[in-house]
Amino acid sequence: MSLLDVKNLRVEFPTRRGTLVALDDVSFSIAPGEILGVVGESGAGKSMTGAAIIGLLEPPGRIAGGEIRLDGKRIDNLPYEEMRRIRGRQIGAIFQDPLTTLNPLYTIGRQLAETMTTHLPIGPGEARERAIGWLELVGIPAARERIDSYPHEFSGGMRQRVVIALALCAEPRLIVADEPTTALDVSIQAQVIALLKSLAREKGTAMMLVTHDMGVIAETADRVAVMYAGRIVEIGPVREVVKHANHPYAQGLMGSIPPLDRRVDRLQQIDGAMPRLSAIPPGCAYNPRCPQAFDRCRVQRPELMPAGATDAACWLHAP
Amino acid sequence: MSAAAEARLAEARRADLTPMLEVEEVARYFDVSRPLLQRLMAREGRRILRAVDGISFAIPKGTTLSLVGESGCGKSTVARLAVGLYPTTRGRVLFDGQDLARARADSAQRSRMQMIFQDPYASLNPRWRVADIIAEPIRAFGLAPSRVQEAARVAELLTQVGLSPLDGAKFPHEFSGGQRQRISIARALSSNPEFLVCDEPTSALDVSVQAQILNLMKKLQARLGLTFLFISHNLAVVRQVSDRIGVMYLGKLVELAPAETLFTTPRHPYTRALMEAIPDLGMTGRVRTPVGGEVPSPISPPSGCAFHPRCPLANDRCRAEAPVMRAAGDAQVACHAVDEGRG
Incomplete structure (x- = not known):
């Protein structure tokens, strides 16, 4: 039984020059304790998917079709107040930039305690004690002395830990993490990844991890969804997608990552660029860049279909 | 330039044994003190940030030296010192055997070095057409005798970086990030430089576009015999492009080695x-064991070896005495533990 179910999600942006379709027919699910990685290039719709799930799409963006279910209950059509309660209690969010998530005017202890007293049946004293516990858990040294510090008194890596504590402290069942380690240096990134992973495992929290860094996904996720031009083009177990991708775009994406263990004369590259939302080609959106495209790809859009051990939206795998 | 002339030029550049760039004991400090009045009231002294604190290296012609390290280690400051955008606080920089400050004053020498920046959105003037952006160095150095020749050169440069000559009439906002970085490269190449300083040229780009740009840079280096100082935080990228690699920590080089050795x-x-x-x-x-702790502040670096608070091999000597670079195999390393064979 999955915790999060996204079905045929469609997000539109009405503009003066017509409606842009930012997400088109996106479907996936996440089980409790599972980490789903979502990868793709800038503008592919990864962050948009996360924003739609937590109900924080930037206007004029709106959900134009499909449904999002948390534990079987629809959450995409809830009134603002009801969604706000779900957002702290059941869904936690971690964003890329820790400075925008934390309120600079309140101490971190107050922000943590307030989150807990709002969502959990506990008093301020208990909340403060738990806040110290959470800060210790995410690896902030001398948590008891630092709980009354303000966000600016912490370094970037420490701030991101505070943000993680804040997302976890109401013990949500789903965490949407959008590029949680991108702003961090590689040694800090490794610490934060290890932390997220162990917390998800221990607490059985489901996680949607949005990032453009395949290394992070390979180390953390159980399954991966690869997005291109607003659609999922391949989804499957992480080992399969990283090592034996079936969609030509996913193959190209994996191939263009510079290897660390050897030097190559020429990196594999995908020529051209991802189309703009206003100019998505007919058929498969990847067909103008695809070395294996044939006639059908130019006219008919492929849906996800079984391909090897994954599902890929590509006519090469048509039965 | 014809292909044969290009090949001859590249060969001549690589055959010259004077290093393209020599950096000797260079330091660059920044004064980050608060204003005088506030300092007097709080009775505090000046605060000096030692962004680069005594580093030395040389780059032979036709090769690539990369500097890697985490944010705040001083690698971008070195990039700016290498082209003279900052004066040095101490030490000296030699460009092709002559003092960098003197080389910069001479426009014939100045045109031999160029820089490519990280952010292709901020480094191109949004109000200029691409052709004007690329032609600016040609005009500044008076390299094209006529408008016709200038236009021909711009078209050639656009083709060289994989864009169309027709793109010259467009504005930067009409291009994607990767295409903009190609424009930056075309602009940097327009004065026929021999030495390019690239400060995180692919960090703002998606991975598939990054591969395009890295391939382009390698192709241009092979064809034109260019010398690169390449700054990056990404070790996998650095491995693909470098001949030698320097690892920086808190304003100092801790290791300098041939890429494969490193x-x-x-x-x-x-x-x-x-x-x-x-x-x-x-x-x-x-199972990985990430290094604990964080990079300390360069305003008050730790005593002795700056890495000692995070180092599993640190002992009393590391806490008291700063190590200097010593040869270890074909690498140079600044570490007491390696020196003493404890590593």
């Missing part, structure tokens, strides 16, 4: 920690 036998504990921290795409399932 990856096969990293010696400094910090270099090893950096390699250990990179997420493993091979999914070998090996």
Whole structure:
């Protein structure tokens, strides 16, 4: 039984020059304790998917079709107040930039305690004690002395830990993490990844991890969804997608990552660029860049279909 | 330029044994003190940030030296020192055997060095057409005798970086990030430079576009015999482009080695920690032990070796005495533990 179910999600942006379709027919699910990685290039719709799930799409963006279910209950059509309660209690969010998530005017202890007293049946004293516990858990040294510090008194890596504590402290069942380690240096990134992973495992929290860094996904996720031009083009177990991708775009994406263990004369590259939302080609959106495209790809859009051990939206795998 | 002339020029450039760039004991400090009045009221002294604190290296012609390190280690400051955008606080920089400040004053010498920046959105003037952006160095150095020749050169440069000559009439906002970085490269190449300083040229780009740009840079280096100083935080990228690699920590070089040596036998504990921290795409399932702690402030660096608070091999000597660079195999390492054979 999955915790999060996204079905045929469609997000539109009405503009003066017509409606842009930012997400088109996106479907996936996440089980409790599972980490789903979502990868793709800038503008592919990864962050948009996360924003739609937590109900924080930037206007004029709106959900134009499909449904999002948390534990079987629809959450995409809830009134603002009801969604706000779900957002702290059941869904936690971690964003890329820790400075925008934390309120600079309140101490971190107050922000943590307030989150807990709002969502959990506990008093301020208990909340403060738990806040110290959470800060210790995410690896902030001398948590008891630092709980009354303000966000600016912490370094970037420490701030991101505070943000993680804040997302976890109401013990949500789903965490949407959008590029949680991108702003961090590689040694800090490794610490934060290890932390997220162990917390998800221990607490059985489901996680949607949005990032453009395949290394992070390979180390953390159980399954991966690869997005291109607003659609999922391949989804499957992480080992399969990283090592034996079936969609030509996913193959190209994996191939263009510079290897660390050897030097190559020429990196594999995908020529051209991802189309703009206003100019998505007919058929498969990847067909103008695809070395294996044939006639059908130019006219008919492929849906996800079984391909090897994954599902890929590509006519090469048509039965 | 014809292909044969290009090949001859590239050959001549590589045959010259004077290093393209020599950096000797260079330091660059920044005064980050508060205003005088506030300082007097709070009775505090000046605060000096030692962004670069005594580093030395040389780049032979036709090769690539990369500097890697985490944010705040001073690598971008070195990039700016190498082209003279900052004066040095101490030490000296030699460009092709002559003092950098003197080289910059001479426009014939100045045109031999160029820089490519990280952010292709901020480094191109949004109000200029691409052709004007690329032609600016040609005009500044008076390299084209007529408008016709200038236009021909711009068209040639656009083709060289994989764009169409017709793109010259467009504005930067009409291009994607990767295409903009190609424009930056075309602009940098327009004065026929021999030495290019690239400060994180692919960090703002998606991985598939990054591959395009790295391939382009390697192709241009092979064809034109260019010398690169390449700044990056990404070790995998650095491995693809470098002949030699310097690892920086808190304003100092801790290890300088041929690229292959650095990856096969990293010696400094910090270099090893950096390699250990990179997420493993091979999914070998090996358990990693990330290095603890964070980079200290360069305003008040730790005593002795700056890495000692995070170093698993640190002892009393490391806390008291700063190590100097010493040869270890074909690498140079600044570490007491490596010196004493404790590493």
